Amino acid sequence: MSTASVDVANPLLQQEDLPKFASIQPTDLTPAVEDLLSKMNQDFDSFETKLTQASGSMEFEDVLPELERMQFGLGYAWGVAGHLNGVKNGDELRQAYEANQPKIVEAMSKFRQSKPVYDALSAIDEKIKSTDDASFALSQRRRAVESSLRSMTLGGVGLEGDDKKRFNEIKMKLASLSTTFSNNVLDETKAFSVTIEDGSKLEGVPDSAKAMWAQAHINSLKSKDGKEDEEVPEMDANKGPWRITLDMPSYIAVMSHLPDRALREQVYKASIQRASEQSNDKNNVPLLYEILKLKQETAKLLGFDNYAQLSLSSKMAPSVEAVRELSDLIAEKALPAAEKELAEITALAREKGGEEYSTENLDKLMPWDSTFWSERLKESKFNLTEEETRPFFALPSVLDGMFQLVERIFNIEVKKADGDAEVWNKDVSFFKVYDADSGKHIASFFLDPYSRPEDKRGGAWMDVCVGKSEAVQRDVPVAYLTCNGSPPVGSTPSLMTFREVETLFHEFGHGLQHMLTTASVGDVAGINGVEWDAVELPSQFMENWCYDRPTIYGFAKHWKTNEPMPEEMFNKLCEQKTFNAGMMSCRQLLFGQLDMELHSNFDPEAGESGKGESVFDVHRRMAAKYTPYSEPLPEDRFLCTFQHIFAGGYSAGYYSYKWAEVMSADAFSAFEEVGLDNEEEVKKVGRKFRDTVLSLGGGVDPMQVFKQFRGREPTPDALLRHNGLV
Incomplete structure (x- = not known):
């Protein structure tokens, strides 16, 4: 392998541990990409020569793990850049990202279209298929090889001449178009706002929405004029002014609660015409x-x-x-x-x-x-109003309750570890996950919970920071969990809507599949290698626990008085589950x-x-x-x-959301069948879910994973029942 040198002063090249978010600057991206690309290309050229000379005699260890090691450095740096582009978007980073994207696409195409690699993997695939070994270790290898061969086929390895050239042009163009598409949506969402100064227009609007809009007005004054905190008036939720935006928490509050019909129409039409001919x-x-x-x-x-x-x-x-x-x-x-x-x-x-x-x-x-x-x-x-439930869903308490749930059913412990990792925003928290029996640190994750319309794209997602892989000696997977929930206002913590609680549980479900994997082959560890229409299973599964009594009472406490949610309120929440x-x-x-x-x-x-x-x-x-x-x-x-x-x-x-929801509802019904109040049986089923769905990742075919957990193939019966559609 090449020993080409890299600039170790560049924080994107300091990859022994977690990303150096406090140090990374947009100007670091191009030199990092160029250094890593140069080294990777040299290594890959030598590797292809070796494969050609070996003419089909390579073993699994000689190919996929080697490829993984070669790609790790660039994948690490580019993954960090992509993450920051979503959560800390700015002109300088955007320009650097767009300038380097074609280089990344070209490099990945070179890997996918390598005939020597394809031939070597095809030979390995034949060897694996000829063995009767049914172990998880071999299953991982089989799935990783099959996935790589399919990816290479879909990546154009079989194309020649003009077709190959055109295919690569298209891949390059699609990458650029998707980035531009996303940037346009972010910019258009940021560009729209309406400021309300007449408080009578907000009659009946919940206090939390008024406080959010008043805070948005104050924030806009700070960002527009660059004023210091002492120069900006204090936020007053009752006096305003109030600034409405198309950021999701703001938009949903308008559609749900603003009595002024003309203003609702204006905001709705602005939302549905973003990034269109009007723009x-x-x-x-x-x-x-x-x-x-x-x-x-x-x-x-x-x-x-x-x-x-x-x-x-x-x-x-x-x-x-x-x-x-x-x-x-x-x-x-x-x-x-x-x-x-x-x-x-x-x-x-x-x-x-x-x-x-x-x-x-x-x-x-x-x-x-x-x-x-x-x-x-x-x-x-x-x-029951949303405003009545919000005080019982303060983010810190919801997190505590969610962590209590996974401790109960999956036998893990989640502990806050702020200070152990650098973060990209003061609101981001860092957590470590431990196996409850051994006490071993098995995973970590970052949580970025609040909307920031100025530089963060909308929606909620989980992404990989570091994946588990024996080849690159990473045994502690790390996840990014990103939401766009209601931010704190003044001294009041983030008081979540129930839908925001469900969203947090959803993204944590994705995170658990990434973090609790026992697969050691990087290409199929965690969410890697999981078929797209199965990957929503653990996330949608976790949402069901938002209606489980022990789970809710693990966190639904009034943020001021610490009083538990009234029984009647919880019952109404459960009744609302099938509303609409x-x-x-x-x-x-x-x-x-x-x-x-x-x-x-x-x-x-x-x-x-x-x-x-x-x-x-x-x-x-x-x-x-x-x-x-x-x-x-x-x-x-x-x-x-x-x-x-x-x-x-x-x-x-x-369609994957619905496809996987059939499986997730059926999976949750396994807990219902033993009785959600039967703690010992719930724990047994929980361990089985951890040992199958969350553990095996992409290392086993998803239908086989489901059958290992449930004993049969999924049916839509539980989904229809959960939705009140039977």
């Missing part, structure tokens, strides 16, 4: 078409009829038709429920909303009305089938030229099937912000 240089419409055309061309080059087929070739779902069948099976139950739910919401609006909601003035509820009146219906049905479950299911089915339709049957060439359906026509057509009660507005440009499929990994894969 000049931040317009994602041309990007939509170009991304779809390039993905379709990629699929054709690789011998597939469409991109959906290409996507499904590495997933559990066997076909586009199988995905549609599951969607339609659920829709058959969900759609009648959804239509009844909307009728009930509409009836309440007409009863309580005054003249503008009367039958004469309103044929049906507008999109900016539905969430507002849905909240009023929920409050009247259950005599029909509409929520249909919404997810729409997103999944819209994604699948765009990547299977849609002609982007004809759509862009106006000779066929536009992408927005497809949205309306799919909505007519899965949400016929709620037609998108003509100006709806939701697709221009659908980052999951245009700037993330969910292209022709958004």
Whole structure:
């Protein structure tokens, strides 16, 4: 291997431990990438020569672990850069990231398209298949080799000449387009705000929302004028002014609670038209078409009829038709429920909303009305408001309760370890995970819990900081858990909505699969190598515990008085679980089938030229099937912000949420069957879940993992029951 030197003063090259977030500057990225690329390319050239000379006599240890060691340094630095681009986005970092991205894409293509590597892995694959060894150690190797061969096939290893050249051009362009798409959404979300100075417009709005908007106004004064804290007036939630943004906590509060209908309409329309034709240089419409055309061309080059087929070739779902069948099976139950739910919401609006909601003035509820009146219906049905529950969901307590849960069922301990790692923002915390029996430190994670619209993209996600791998001698996996929850206001801690609590549990579920892996082959450790439509199993599984009594009472204490949540309130929360479950299911089915339709049957060439359906026509057509009660507005440009499929990994894969939810609900029903109040049995089932779903990672086929845990294949019965759709 090469001994090319690297600049060890560069914090991105200091990789013995955790990233040096306090030291990393955007200017560090280019020299780090160039150093690491130079070394990796030298090493890889020598490696290919060695493989060619060996002519098929290599063993597993000689190939994949070597490749992993070669790629580790660049992967580490680029992973840190990608993380910072999502949570600490700025012009300088953005420019450095975009400048280096083509180099990374080119380097990864070189690995995926190496004939010597492919031939060596094919020979190893034949050897592994010829053995009867059923051990987990061999299963990991088999899955890692199979995954690598599939990745190389889909990465163009079989292409030659002009096809190969064009394929690589497309990969480069798609990487650039997805980054631009995401940046446009972030910029457009940041660009919009409305300042309210008339307090009468906020009548009935919860105090927490008013405090959030008042704090947003103060923050905008600081950032706009660069004023010191002492120059800025104190935040006053009751006097304002109040600044509304399109950041998710702010937007949801507007849609749920703002009584001013015209203002709700303004904010709603601003949200659905972000990064569209209205946006000049931040317009994602041309990007939509170009991304779809390039993905379709990629699929054709690789011998597939469409991109959906290409996507499904590495997933559990066997076909586009199988995905549609599951969607339609659920829709058959969900759609009648959804239509009844909307009728009930509409009836309440007409009863309580005054003249503008009367039958004469309103044929049906507008999109900016539905969430507002849905909240009023929920409050009247259950005599419980979101504002009443928030004081019982202070983030520090929720974390304590979540950690108590995993200690109970998975036999681990989570301890705060702030100061043991550098962080990128003062609100980020660091934790260590220990095995409760041995006391061994087995994993760590960073938690970045609050929204920061100025430099952090929306949504919630888990990502890999450091993966477990014997090849690179990393035995302690480290995760990033990122949320965009309600931030603290003044001296009040972050008081979470119940949905934010569920989101935190969801991302922690992803983190647990990464952190509790016992796989040692890096390519299949944790979430690596897990089929995309199975990877949501542990995350959606964890959400179920938000309705478990011992779990809730482990953290639901009033942040001021420490009094536990009243019994009646908990019961109402549980009753609310299936409230609007029909509409929520249909919404997810729409997103999944819209994604699948765009990547299977849609002609982007004809759509862009106006000779066929536009992408927005497809949205309306799919909505007519899965949400016929709620037609998108003509100006709806939701697709221009659908980052999951245009700037993330969910292209022709958004259905995965529902696919995995079938498995997660069925998995949770194993705990229900032994009795959630039967502590000893719950612990036994929990250990089994840890030893299968959370432990085996991508080292075993996901259906086999599920069958090891459950003893059979999954059925949708538990999902339909949990959603009240039986």
